[in-house]
Amino acid sequence: MRLGAIPGATPDKWVTRWRERYPDFALSVDRFDEAGQLERLRAGTVDVGYIRFPEDAQAPTGDDLHRVWLYREAPVVCASRDHWVAAAETSVTWDEIAAEPFFDPAEMLPEPGSDTSAPDPSTSEQSAPESEEPEEHQPADPEQLAADDIHTPKLGVDLAAGERMALEVVASGAGLVILPNSVARMLARRDIVIREVEGLPGYDVGLAWLREADGPVIQEFIGVARGRKPGSGRSEISTGVEAKSGSNSASKPEAKSGSNSASKPEAKSDPRSKSTPKRAAARAAPGRSRPGPKPGSRRGQPPRGRRRPR
Numbered sequence: 001m002r003l004g005a006i007p008g009a010t011p012d013k014w015v016t017r018w019r020e021r022y023p024d025f026a027l028s029v030d031r032f033d034e035a036g037q038l039e040r041l042r043a044g045t046v047d048v049g050y051i052r053f054p055e056d057a058q059a060p061t062g063d064d065l066h067r068v069w070l071y072r073e074a075p076v077v078c079a080s081r082d083h084w085v086a087a088a089e090t091s092v093t094w095d096e097i098a099a100e101p102f103f104d105p106a107e108m109l110p111e112p113g114s115d116t117s118a119p120d121p122s123t124s125e126q127s128a129p130e131s132e133e134p135e136e137h138q139p140a141d142p143e144q145l146a147a148d149d150i151h152t153p154k155l156g157v158d159l160a161a162g163e164r165m166a167l168e169v170v171a172s173g174a175g176l177v178i179l180p181n182s183v184a185r186m187l188a189r190r191d192i193v194i195r196e197v198e199g200l201p202g203y204d205v206g207l208a209w210l211r212e213a214d215g216p217v218i219q220e221f222i223g224v225a226r227g228r229k230p231g232s233g234r235s236e237i238s239t240g241v242e243a244k245s246g247s248n249s250a251s252k253p254e255a256k257s258g259s260n261s262a263s264k265p266e267a268k269s270d271p272r273s274k275s276t277p278k279r280a281a282a283r284a285a286p287g288r289s290r291p292g293p294k295p296g297s298r299r300g301q302p303p304r305g306r307r308r309p310r
Contacts, residue, residue: 001027001217004046006034007160008073008182009205011050014225021230022237025217031159035106036150041065041208045151048209048218052180056201061208068222069206073181075197080173086193094199101175105162108169163187 005011011029018027032040037049038061051067053059061067077097079085085092157164164187166177171191179187180203184194207225209218216236223232 001047003029004049005031006050008186009050017224030153051208052203052205054201055204065208067208069204072202074202075200076181076184076194077197078170078177078192088195091196091198103166103175103177105166108165109162
């Protein structure tokens with residue numbers, strides 16, 4: 001099974017639980033940008049994928065996809081440390097920042113197939129020799145390049161490239177950017193401050209998968225993601241852990257087939273019957289084992305300095 005993660009998602013806990021409970025069912029995790037997740041699911045690039053949509057928007061999952069919401073995260077604003085937003089301790093309201101310029105991370109990315117490198121003036125002014133015919137270059141198909149980019153896993157700085165570029169501009173003090181809290185924390189920088197925004201809808205985060213690809217394995221993973229305990233009666237797949245635990249119990253039959261006397265705990269002895277060195281010394285001391293006043297005691301004698309009456 002292939003899980004498609006998006007920026008800010010942290011499936012490590014689920015993956016660890018899955019691999020511990022179901023070692024016979026392989027699970028791989030690939031990371032992609034948030035855009036294009038539904039296309040990846042419909043194309044079979046991933047079997048289960050994270051989805052994130054604003055809570056006040058209708059998620060365009062359609063009738064061909066199952067979905068389950070897991071949690072909701074808050075929106076945050078990212079600003080330069082020199083911006084007045086940095087003076088707020090924890091949060092700002094939308095009314096306070098509505099008039100500020102904002103950047104859209106989706107608009108920060110170059111179009112697929114566009115050449116972002118600057119032309120070399122030394123070569124652009126030179127013309128090709130008359131004897132040589134210019135080479136014919138077939139223009140790249142932007143749609144094909146976009147499709148390849150959507151279905152290619154991202155690593156390092158290639159992941160969330162639009163958000164990274166927006167933060168670069170924000171760090172210069174040119175404006176602000178609104179991001180999901182998890183994405184902002186993932187891309188945190190020392191020259192950027194992060195504050196929650198009150199008055200804006202949050203983001204619903206969940207998992208989606210194709211209806212036609214639904215089965216016991218996917219259903220069990222959804223259960224693990226929602227906190228299903230091991231050994232649940234709702235599980236429809238067998239774990240490799242049960243066989244291992246059964247073999248361990250079978251290798252130790254003496255623990256079950258012992259005698260009754262061996263299985264019962266030993267009777268506790270009276271602690272007063274135990275002889276300790278301190279008690280033995282007390283019994284051996286002269287005058288301590290018989291009743292009466294201790295040796296050298298003035299018990300029963302008149303107080304000193306007084307005479308007995310005649």
